Each structure stands twice: as structure tokens, then as C-alpha cells.
Amino acid sequence: MGLGGPARVPDTARRPLADAPVSSSPQSSPGVLYVVATPIGNLGDLSPRAREVLGAVDLIAAEDTRHTRQLLQHCGLNTALTSMHEHTDARKVGELVERLAGGESLALVSDAGTPLISDPGFALVAAARAAGIPVVAVPGPCAAVAAVSVAGLPTDRFAFEGFLPAKAAARRARLQELKAEPRTLVFYEAPHRLAEALVDMAAAFGAARRASVSRELTKRFETTYTDTLGALAERAGQDSDMSRGEIVVVVEGESPETQRTVGGDAERMLRILLEELPPAQAAKLTARLTGARRGELYERAVEWARK
Numbered sequence: 001m002g003l004g005g006p007a008r009v010p011d012t013a014r015r016p017l018a019d020a021p022v023s024s025s026p027q028s029s030p031g032v033l034y035v036v037a038t039p040i041g042n043l044g045d046l047s048p049r050a051r052e053v054l055g056a057v058d059l060i061a062a063e064d065t066r067h068t069r070q071l072l073q074h075c076g077l078n079t080a081l082t083s084m085h086e087h088t089d090a091r092k093v094g095e096l097v098e099r100l101a102g103g104e105s106l107a108l109v110s111d112a113g114t115p116l117i118s119d120p121g122f123a124l125v126a127a128a129r130a131a132g133i134p135v136v137a138v139p140g141p142c143a144a145v146a147a148v149s150v151a152g153l154p155t156d157r158f159a160f161e162g163f164l165p166a167k168a169a170a171r172r173a174r175l176q177e178l179k180a181e182p183r184t185l186v187f188y189e190a191p192h193r194l195a196e197a198l199v200d201m202a203a204a205f206g207a208a209r210r211a212s213v214s215r216e217l218t219k220r221f222e223t224t225y226t227d228t229l230g231a232l233a234e235r236a237g238q239d240s241d242m243s244r245g246e247i248v249v250v251v252e253g254e255s256p257e258t259q260r261t262v263g264g265d266a267e268r269m270l271r272i273l274l275e276e277l278p279p280a281q282a283a284k285l286t287a288r289l290t291g292a293r294r295g296e297l298y299e300r301a302v303e304w305a306r307k
């Protein structure tokens with residue numbers, strides 16, 4: 001990717017870079033914990049500052065050391081690595097904080113994107129903060145922010161929801177809690193659960209809500225699909241390409257406008273389904289996809305059938 005040869009070790013990496021705040025400590029100066037974002041698929045997105053810090057710190061705490069070793073090799077770096085994943089125990093966190101307190105500098109990275117964003121690192125950052133260690137952000141890629149930036153949905157306020165529960169009942173319960181959320185919602189989703197998650201979202205929020213599905217951001221097959229939840233759910237059930245790779249779903253929040261359109265959309269969907277299905281089945285499916293009341297839909301379907 002042409003990121004250059006071996007890095008010089010800048011003395012800037014031993015202190016907070018770029019005027020970052022330094023908290024005062026009663027003991028001799030502690031090191032710095034750098035929270036470093038790494039690419040989410042395109043190595044060209046590693047910032048020069050991230051590369052500089054990764055080359056200069058005493059130790060890198062990585063989610064998967066083999067994965068990060070490859071990134072370092074790509075950059076011509078050979079910094080020492082230690083693992084820091086979601087099962088890392090308090091003792092290891094304590095040891096790292098001791099090293100920081102003793103004056104060593106550490107970088108925290110995850111496999112991709114920004115550490116702590118649906119990724120490990122919270123325990124270390126919280127412990128470092130509690131110990132008065134300076135914690136400095138080296139910001140960069142984050143799939144959630146990238147997806148929001150291209151979705152074409154309101155960005156003035158958005159809520160990051162991370163991964164929904166894997167089990168259907170828990171996922172539906174969580175979506176019900178979010179039904180009236182006015183902010184744009186951002187979800188990470190596993191490819192094999194995309195289709196069912198979109199069906200559940202359409203049922204909870206109404207099929208007419210606008211949404212986007214971004215897959216493989218920054219990579220060769222990057223695609224963003226934008227449509228209503230109903231249409232996206234339907235497409236995900238038919239188009240296997242849509243659920244290939246890594247995925248972020250962005251859904252517009254509830255507003256008087258999204259509430260109003262649900263009735264019309266449910267009606268339209270019911271009419272289409274009635275062309276192929278008996279009233280009970282069409283009403284059941286429409287209710288699932290739009291969140292409209294099944295009984296009312298059935299009554300309407302029977303009424304239409306009589307005409």
C-alpha cells in the first residue's frame with residue numbers, strides 16, 4: 001500500500017502527541033496509553049500518526065497478536081506485542097497499568113477499527129484512567145461512523161447500538177425498546193443474521209422506515225443499499241450478495257412522518273401479498289413485516305376479498 005519503510009522512533013510517541021492533555025501524577029511521570037484506530041479493510045486508512053505511535057511505543061496490547069503482527073509487518077515495524085481481548089483478566093490489566101505507571105508507553109489496538117467500539121479495551125482504559133495515566137486517542141476508521149456518513153439518513157443525532165442479541169426473542173425485545181427512539185440507530189450485524197434482523201426491524205419499526213445496509217466498507221466489494229426496511233428485508237431474503245462480508249445497518253429514528261407512513265405501507269404490502277396468499281397468511285406476514293395489528297389486517301383482507 002506504499003506506506004513506507006521502517007519507522008523512525010519519534011520522541012513524540014513517548015509523550016502525548018499533538019497537545020493532548022496530560023494528567024498530573026504525584027509520582028514520576030507515567031507513560032501514555034494510546035488508543036489507536038486501525039483500518040477496517042483498507043490498509044491505506046492507517047494514519048501516519050497511528051503508524052508513528054505503533055512504531056514508537058514500548059508495547060502494543062492487541063486483540064489478536066497474530067493479526068496485529070501482520071499489520072506491523074506491512075508497516076516494517078517490529079514492536080513488542082501482548083494480547084488484550086475480552087477474556088483478559090484483571091491481573092493482566094493490572095500488570096499493564098503498572099508498566100504504564102513505571103513510565104512505559106503502550107498502544108491499544110483491536111483487529112479492526114477503533115478499540116472499545118464493540119471491541120475489547122474498556123477494562124484497560126478505565127483502569128489507566130483510574131490510576132491517573134494519560135490516555136490519548138489516535139483516531140481513525142470506525143465502521144459505525146463510516147456507515148452513518150454514507151447512509152443519507154439524519155446524522156445530527158444518532159445512537160450506536162452495536163450488535164443486537166443473537167437469539168430471536170431477545171433481539172425482538174431489544175428492537176421493541178428502540179421503537180420510539182427518535183435518533184438514527186446504528187447496528188453491527190453478522191452476515192448470517194442480516195435477513196432475519198431486517199425482518200424483525202421491519203416488524204418492530206414498521207416496514208416504511210428508511211434504512212441502509214453497508215457491507216465491506218473500504219474494501220473491494222463495498223456496497224451500500226438504501227431503501228425502506230420492508231424492501232431491504234425482502235432483498236436480503238433473495239440476494240445472497242447483500243449479506244456477504246461485514247455489515248452495518250443504519251435505521252432512521254421515529255418521527256411523526258415515519259409513524260404516518262406505516263399505515264399506507266402496511267396496506268400496500270397486504271394488497272401485494274393477497275395476490276399470492278390467502279387472507280390469514282397475508283395478514284400474518286404483513287403484521288410481521290410492518291408491526292401493524294394482525295387482526296385489523298385480516299379484517300381488511302377479508303373485506304377486500306368480499307368486494
Ligand code: SAM
Pocket residue numbers: 040041110112113114115116117118119141142143144187188189190214215216217218219246247248
Ligand atoms: N471496532 C470496530 C469499529 O471501529 O468499527 C468494530 C469491531 S466489531 C467486532 C466488528 C463489526 O464491525 C463487524 O461485524 C461489522 O458489523 C462492523 N464492521 C467492521 N468492519 C466493517 C466493514 N469494513 N464494513 C462494514 N462493517 C464493518
